[in-house]
Amino acid sequence: MKKIGVLALQGDFAAHEKALARLGVASVEIRETKQFNDIDGLIIPGGESTVMLKLLRADQLMEPLRAFIKVKPVFGTCAGAILLAKTVTGPAQESLGVMDMDVERNAYGRQRESQITEIDLEPVSASHTGANKMEAVFIRAPIIRTIGPGVKVLARYQGNPVLVQQGHHMAATFHPELTNDLRVHKSFIEML
Ligand code: GLN
8 A cells, every 4th residue: 555645844735635535545744854764655735835945944854855756756736836846936946856847936916816717637637537627726826837848738727737747746736635626636646
């Protein structure tokens, strides 16, 4: 049985654990270096990427996290996606740089800071799941502005990628842990 860690320094990690539980998958809250040895994959939740970075540095978790990401699958949602990106703007900040994409933080602007909407699944994921739309919650979300050739787009919103995959890593700019649709978590688990 695969065990998934959820980085639990800050943000909505509890909602991810509930989503995993609904899929019958065991999860563990990650707060210490030694815990990385016990998990097969990691979810970095939404929250505030600046705060998460501060806590990662304060708890000396940056290097263990970088080492883990090299060998095991990681799924970042919203702030987690920002942490996985190669470059971050709006403003610029440090990131783990494992996914070849540039993201702009809080990029939807004040008018539409947060919303529940429908995103378009790319044909490859739509044929896999049997529907080409999915409900998605965006909360002060980033926009993925550019992606490298190794990055596969799984879903878009207004033409911009919102769910992407590169090798064994995934990133979503929305919050799949806040809707009842478990397809995104399921596809991450299938990658393990
Ligand atoms: N705006 C947040 C950030 O820049 C991300 C918001 C979220 O995770 N819902 O880190």
